[in-house]
Amino acid sequence: VKDVISGVFYLLDDAFRVGEYISSGSYRGTVESFSLRSVKLRHHRGPLFTIPFGELGAVQNQSRDWVTDKFNITVGYDTDIEFARKLIKRIGLELAEDPEFKNWVIEPIKMQGVQEFGEYGIVLRVKVTTRPGGAFAMKGRFFLRLRQAFKEQGIELPFPTVHVEGLQSPHGAENAPLQITP
Template identity: 30%
Template sequence: MINGKDIQTFIDKYIISENEWSILLSATIRIALIIIGAILAIKYGKKVIRKVLKVQVRGPLQVSERRSLTLVKLLESVLVYVVFFIAVISILPIFHVEIKGLLVGAGVGGVALGFGAQSLVKDIISGFFILFEDQFSVGDFVRIQNFEGTVKEIGLRTTKVRASTGELHIIQNGLITEVTNFSLNNAIAIIDFNITYEGDIEHAQQVIEAHLETMPKQYEEMVDTPKFLGVQNLGPAGVTLRITSEVKPMTQFKISRAIRKEIKEVLEANNIEISFPKMVLYNQQ
């Protein structure tokens, strides 16, 4: 038979008292407010960062649009780290965790881990030099060591490069020793094509140059009129002729394809034969 003492013991052991409910509710509300405040701080902080850098692009202290995009990504990343750190530090006292002791312990631990964190420091310093020297920015097409692709993000520790085939390469900033940036300056499209040895090179040159004069009106990527350079090589398949065109950064592939297509059509329209490898068989008898 259950007596009053057993009931009281059960209540004391398993049922939360009114005072405890009040403490739990208060702690939950405080944690919720801190989390909501952190989310709002990140949201509006990002807006402020974007607005400030947008003004900088248009203001007297000129910042290029490509560099502005890179700084936005980096500052947003720093903002998230700082806000979440402050939020965690604010939530811990609610669980009666001593912040001072934790910070002192973190300081001692930081000294102990200092030697092991040299690579981290190197990555961060290298990342800042990449930004301040404007070596490359988000959206640039680069080659870093053996990796080639479009820069998607420059963080405090790593740089993310997406290859043209879809792979995402994540490279530590401290390991970046060689960078080739294809997006800073105008590019040169180089087009080689062959005509037969029997073909009239001067006639081919006249026809091609006349057509090249019309191409800048069709393609805004062309900085100047393409140039016919002449005979590049005498090969087994025919006479190799070369055309070059100065174009805007990273548009050389598109313009090369367009010039090849139109030169083929022009040569065929003027009865100039494009050469191709041929096999000739001789009978010894």
């Protein structure tokens, strides 16, 4: 009875529809079907969960209307941040007009600002708003284009390095720093 009553409320609230990706507690997946008593979720790795509505709890619907994806990019400390912002904006606008992504984009990729001064460089915060499911492939293409643009403009994408003091250098000087990169 608990499952049926809960199911009626999920249906009345229009909490999810067949084909939408939802998560609830430890369950997540695409809704394949539902009845008055349970919902069937297909996990992205394949397993099918049948969850009684009475156990479902709060539902996060990740397929409705729009989604905003925020991510970070780290640049070297000597980077001209305004110039980097303009490159990010230009590439975001180009991707928003790309026929492959145009129908997904609600707000193009753009820089929000400096997130923090990180251990290896300045961390820039970037965001994009798309229809659900549209950001993944576009973000990958963005990273490729941004890497190329940064390389062409001499903007460093830093990576961890270790400096060891107190070793003898190959030229015989003592206490010369030795740089090791992973």
